[in-house]
Amino acid sequence: MFALSDRPLLEHPLVQSLADPAAGALVTFEGRVRQQNQGRAVTRLEYEGAELLAANEFKSIEAEASQRFDITQLHCVHRTGMLEIGEIAVWMGVLAPHRGPAFDACRYVIDELKKRLPIWKKEYYADGDSGWINAP
Amino acid sequence: MFALSDRPLLEHPLVQSLADPAAGALVTFEGRVRQQNQGRAVTRLEYEGAELLAANEFKSIEAEASQRFDITQLHCVHRTGMLEIGEIAVWMGVLAPHRGPAFDACRYVIDELKKRLPIWKKEYYADGDSGWINAP
Amino acid sequence: MIQIEVTYYAMLRERRGLSAESIQTEAASLGALYDDLAGEFGLPNKRQHLKVAVNDQFVSWDSSFAPGDRITFIPPVSGG
Amino acid sequence: MIQIEVTYYAMLRERRGLSAESIQTEAASLGALYDDLAGEFGLPNKRQHLKVAVNDQFVSWDSSFAPGDRITFIPPVSGG
Numbered sequence: 412m413f414a415l416s417d418r419p420l421l422e423h424p425l426v427q428s429l430a431d432p433a434a435g436a437l438v439t440f441e442g443r444v445r446q447q448n449q450g451r452a453v454t455r456l457e458y459e460g461a462e463l464l465a466a467n468e469f470k471s472i473e474a475e476a477s478q479r480f481d482i483t484q485l486h487c488v489h490r491t492g493m494l495e496i497g498e499i500a501v502w503m504g505v506l507a508p509h510r511g512p513a514f515d516a517c518r519y520v521i522d523e524l525k526k527r528l529p530i531w532k533k534e535y536y537a538d539g540d541s542g543w544i545n546a547p
Numbered sequence: 548m549f550a551l552s553d554r555p556l557l558e559h560p561l562v563q564s565l566a567d568p569a570a571g572a573l574v575t576f577e578g579r580v581r582q583q584n585q586g587r588a589v590t591r592l593e594y595e596g597a598e599l600l601a602a603n604e605f606k607s608i609e610a611e612a613s614q615r616f617d618i619t620q621l622h623c624v625h626r627t628g629m630l631e632i633g634e635i636a637v638w639m640g641v642l643a644p645h646r647g648p649a650f651d652a653c654r655y656v657i658d659e660l661k662k663r664l665p666i667w668k669k670e671y672y673a674d675g676d677s678g679w680i681n682a683p
Numbered sequence: 684m685i686q687i688e689v690t691y692y693a694m695l696r697e698r699r700g701l702s703a704e705s706i707q708t709e710a711a712s713l714g715a716l717y718d719d720l721a722g723e724f725g726l727p728n729k730r731q732h733l734k735v736a737v738n739d740q741f742v743s744w745d746s747s748f749a750p751g752d753r754i755t756f757i758p759p760v761s762g763g
Numbered sequence: 764m765i766q767i768e769v770t771y772y773a774m775l776r777e778r779r780g781l782s783a784e785s786i787q788t789e790a791a792s793l794g795a796l797y798d799d800l801a802g803e804f805g806l807p808n809k810r811q812h813l814k815v816a817v818n819d820q821f822v823s824w825d826s827s828f829a830p831g832d833r834i835t836f837i838p839p840v841s842g843g
Contacts, residue, residue, distance in 0.1 A: 442572060461736075531693035
């Protein structure tokens with residue numbers, strides 16, 4: 412399951428509701444706002460997402476992960492709006508009977524998410540400049 | 548850093564105190580008590596550890612991980628005492644500038660921990676039997 | 684001439700100056716529609732760097748569209 | 764004859780019936796010490812399946828030991 416949220420992610424119900432008595436392993440990934448990117452000092456970040464399209468595309472990624480890896484539950488939340496340094500931009504958790512597939516699936520999903528989900532990041536720099544990442 | 552704890556792990560200071568403004572990625576692993584192991588219904592588990600020896604051996608594992616992977620912080624807590632189904636037996640978190648090394652280091656450390664740390668698990672089964680795992 | 688809804692995000696939204704608008708168009712495909720809008724509003728992205736969705740499903744640039752469809756142009760993504 | 768402290772864990776602790784004890788021994792190596800104790804108390808593990816530590820550092824079975832050392836026999840581990 413996937414959601415966008417404009418609130419601190421660890422408060423989100425999807426973060427709290429991973430549970431399965433058959434699961435022996437939980438792997439989580441958090442992407443946090445770094446104070447620099449490619450050598451430039453970053454002061455804050457802004458994220459924007461196309462919510463329904465992102466949810467649809469995440470369903471495809473989740474189906475791929477479930478087919479490739481023996482996992483029981485997968486939750487992911489991505490932040491929108493303005494974020495300060497150290498805040499969590501994306502959180503995901505994968506439950507599985509065993510740890511190998513939990514690691515593999517978590518890594519697969521974050522890699523695909525970054526390539527495919529319609530979410531955009533704007534960086535604000537210490538020198539006052541700003542820009543959308545991947546803009547032409 | 549490593550600790551043993553006889554309390555629910557998510558309350559432990561080492562779980563709460565991972566933070567580094569240079570870190571862009573956090574990968575965590577939780578090993579949870581499963582309701583069955585190798586086809587037998589498990590009702591609860593007991594863990595026992597050799598604390599100082601485990602802390603020393605974890606330092607070696609942590610040094611290996613820091614040498615192999617670009618990580619900034621590694622915390623791990625292992626539970627001792629009696630655990631119910633679904634409780635967390637081991638928690639670890641790895642902070643790194645980027646996600647690849649965070650995943651790789653987390654996986655390396657849990658694999659080595661399971662092989663090398665002087666910690667023992669006793670399973671209690673639904674049929675009333677019990678036994679130390681890996682006992683001869 | 685049909686009426687559709689166009690939704691803009693990120694750099695496209697900023698350049699256009701709004702998030703969504705209703706448009707009358709005679710374009711025969713999504714590709715032609717984008718080229719028209721890019722010319723009219725000076726949208727910064729070349730079409731080969733974008734993807735396109737109709738009613739929240741990704742589709743190909745040569746797809747057609749129907750009155751009332753919601754069309755979204757997807758600039759290069761940078762989530763995570 | 765020297766006095767040392769032996770610590771037991773898990774299956775060894777259960778079989779011995781205690782966690783630690785002071786022992787007088789004439790054994791010349793850790794291997795000989797374990798063999799003596801295993802024979803006396805019926806410890807379940809063969810030595811080749813164990814590791815041994817002196818004062819919380821792993822050492823080899825042919826290491827010697829000194830009066831007052833704390834010796835721990837490590838059965839096969841199963842943490843995580």
